Amino acid sequence: MKVKIFSVGQLCTNCYIISSEQSAVIIDPGFMTEKLRQQVEQNSNIIKGILLTHGHVDHISAVAQVKELTDAPIAIHKADSEALFDAEKSLCTMMNDIYTQPNLSQQSEILLEGGETLKFGDIEVKVIHTPGHTDGGVCFLIDNLLFSGDTLFCGSIGRTDFPTGDYNKMMKSLHELSALDNDYFVYPGHGTPTTLEKEKRNNPYMVNNI
Secondary structure (H helix, E strand, O other): OEEEEEEEOOOOEEEEEEEOOOOEEEEOOOOOOHHHHHHHHHOOOOEEEEEOOOOOHHHHOOHHHHHHHHOOOEEEEHHHHHHHOOOOOOOOOOOOOOOOOOOOOOOOOEEEOOOOEEEEOOEEEEEEEOOOOOOOOEEEEEOOEEEEEOOEEOOEEOOOOOOOOOHHHHHHHHHHHHOOOOOOEEEEOEOOOEEHHHHHHHOHHHHOOO
16 A cells, blocks of 8 residues: 655644555545646546544645546545535634635545445545544544544644534544554654554553553
8 A cells, every 4th residue: 555645734744645555545635736636637536535523724725626537426424514515514614714614515425434344446445533633533543554634643632622623522532543453654644654552552532542
């Protein structure tokens, strides 16, 4: 499995394209840079899914553009789904000087609840519901890779003071991640990649929560 990382937008959101021999998915297209556009266009025939870890605008601003280029289905947790067309819920109203609301006219084709296993060509994606940063926050497991959105960062966690954020829910979500059986490479929504074992040993929010 190949992972390409794009740091996009003024908040340096990590957008990922994960590809196998036959298929690809894109996670959190938060802003359309020229480099990202080129990669999406080059892979448009194999990108089978647009996966969103949550509904904040710095993670979804380029969804409509990616949808137009690929016609891939959009997957987002049902609790965050209205953020795709509601500028208040996506925080676009707060950040409208740097991000554009995608304004999709319909809801996502795939409304997640957590616990699903999705298939996009030969790529299998397991969904873990991890509320805390938002009610609809999720992490995606693909092979030995954990895409943690704004739930888990290298040495830190996502904010819980935005609308629908909840510190207690975040702690429960981190506890669930710490209980995963295997080690995983962790690709967060912002910042550098890490591993789950490293975070369990060193991240203060996980060390005191196992």
